[in-house]
Amino acid sequence: MALRLPRVGTAQIGALALILAANWVVSPQFFDIRLQDGRLFGSLIDVLNRGAPVALLSLGMVLVIAMRGIDLSVGAVMAISGAIAASLADSHSLPVVLAAALGAGLLCGLWNGFLVAVLGIQPIVATLILMVAGRGIAQLITEGRIVTFTSPDLAFLGGGSVLGVPTPIVLALAMLALTLAVVRGTALGLMIEASGGNPRASALAGIGTRLITLAVYVWSGLCAALAGIVAAADILGADANNAGLWLELDAILAVVIGGTSLFGGRFSIILAVVGALIIQAMNTGILLSGLPPETNLVVKAVVVLAVLLAQSPRLGAHLAGLRVLFGPRKA
């Protein structure tokens, strides 16, 4: 069995189906998909397309969280890679642009991984440094301006389509397949689960915990850089102030909704992507329903709390306590 499918996931997939159904009630043409100028259009495609950056971020974040870490810097890394891509797009060929932007993400990931794995700094603090400084670096690259470009090659990554499917969706799917193949197709996934569950025991058992920690931060940096390129290509420019702003929170939320334990050792890559789609489907649904977009944050807060409480190890005990207090009493 090369790819292991998640054993549990009915709750997440059910929630996604429920939200999509709600969207359909709000807007009856929600599931309409039409082919126009060789590209698919429709609200459903829009959910997938807009959800691609967060889905990309969650691919890296899920592995970091599985190793008991957290990566707060992904939004800032998106801003850096977007700024590099937009600044180089009109003067260099696409491979050079991609190599530079992805290389920057790789370096950012190495830096985070070095701080966590080698210096032993807590992940929240270690990645906070790049979260604070990264946006400054991005603004340094764009010199504080919003850099625009006209290169059709780079624009294709955001607005183009492959066989009718928008490129961001194709990129996200390709990265999902790659991540699954590397993590679940080899023993790496088991090693990550073991190291996240008990780092000391795993290190004693001969797993290179340090190297794996370094690798997951590098992967997170790469995914964030790709998300930054897609975001920049989508708007044909880079805004160092706002690119990827607060997306680290969405990515963490997607991973948590996907049932990955914040205490390490249990993770699901596919469900993290489903989590990202749930978030985007909620966003789109709120827009379609005509509710003010400001409700978005409140809805998100309620969803996070509900998922957290469901995950809480103590919920069962508290519920049992309530049942004893208020439940029907048998003689």
Add this chain to the structure above:
Amino acid sequence: MIRSLARLMPVLATTAVFLAGFLLCSLVYPNFASMRVVMNLMTDNAFLGIVAVGMTFVIISGGIDLSVGSVIGFTTVFLALAIERWGVPPLMAFALILIICAAFGACMGAVIQYFELPAFIVTLAGMFLARGVSFLLSTESIPINADLYAHLSDHAIRFGTGARLTVPAMIMLAVVIGGMVLLHLTRFGANVYALGGSRAATALMGINVPRTTVLIYTLSSVLAGLSGIVFSLYTSSGYSLSAVGVELDAIAAVVIGGTLLSGGYGFVFGSFVGVLIQGLIQTYISFDGSLSSWWAKIATGLLLFAFIAFQQITLHLARRPARRSGRPSPPPPAAIAQGVARP
């Protein structure tokens, strides 16, 4: 004596960095070394200083509070609406918002304590909630024209040439002194340190852990509310997007101030100096005129890294002698008492 000096090392280092920075700025710009600049530094960063005091308590106890920036934003919007639209007297609005913030913090603390969830993610939900509710209340910037606001912003203690100790700065200094007393001289403060050292050991010692945890997050949210009041005094308006990202500035100030993020160690005074250092960077950039504002972010990031690296090295050196000498640690007293081990 040497031990207590070593304990104060990080705070002394932070203070030395601030003094060196101030000296450097004064050498570059002759006008810099004045009471006026110092007073403006306090007024401009008063809201951050107040929030950083609350964050110090949270971080020493081993937690983190990401909701403070949103609580400040919510407070300014609530005050503007209450005073301007609903006709609530300003002082009553202040009391109301502090009660709301206290309830909000207590709820977060209770969820963290009773559901055993990481503080990081619970306060993240709190951040979404507070910001979302302030968006729902109003998305516009609402000016506050109450007489009390005009009166308070005029009121200041003046010294000589244009230097004014304003009301926000006075509130911040009072909070810093109050925070130092609370943390270092009361039983609650001792419990906060104990929680950060070891939760299990604290519970075994008979300290009421749930009560302390709830109180810590209540304190942090109340101070965030107070900071919101000061912020609205400073800007004379309420805006749902105000104070975005202040939680990061506050955490950075606390870390630069020498508090360990793993908990159990830190000082309120250090956080105060950390806030002043961040303010100093901003002031230097505005004095220079040609430097762009993004250098402030990069400089703060570099300082954060320097202080965290310094902490790691100190911790590493503190642990090393025991390991190198190869001496087994003495058996615990309980084992001796039971006759399992000999001293």
